[in-house]
Amino acid sequence: MLKWVWPIIRTELTTLIQKWLARGYHPQQWRRAIAVALRKPNKPDYSKPRAYRLITLLECMGKLLEKIVAHRLTYMIGCYKLIVGAQCGGRANHATTDALLSFVHDVQTAWNHSKVTSALTFDIKGYFDFVNHNRLIAEMQKQQIPLELS
Secondary structure, three states, X not given: OOOOHHHHHHHHHHHHHHHHHHXXXXXXXXXXXXXXXXXXXXXXXXXXXXXXXXXXXXXXXXXXXXXXXXXXXXXHHHHXXXXXXXXXXXXXXXXXXXXHHHHXXXXXXXXXXXXXXXXXXXXXXXXXXHOOHHHHHHHHHHOOOOHHHO
């Protein structure tokens, strides 16, 4: 591509994305995906669906738009303290190791006070697919998150 064309495309694309974000518009063609089934290694029976892993290929422009919205939501969560401080997942500068260190600290503190401890964990992989999206949007609006980000 010619070097002089890129600044024009970048400017036009930036303007277009800004307008779409302001209206809360996410083009349908950018939400299309192709799922590819890949075999998991060393599975005894490939006739079973769990022997495969689905890899979803999304449109690059859709991924870009979603990343911008994710960054804006993360910023708002940090600025306005929209989730509890103990929440580690999905927050900038809060990693899995932070959650583990917090857990170990709580257990050790309990042991130091001769308390018994127990833990209950959940694997919520894929949970978002089952979220009531209308309720999620209502909750986001209650938290005063702009409608175009909901």
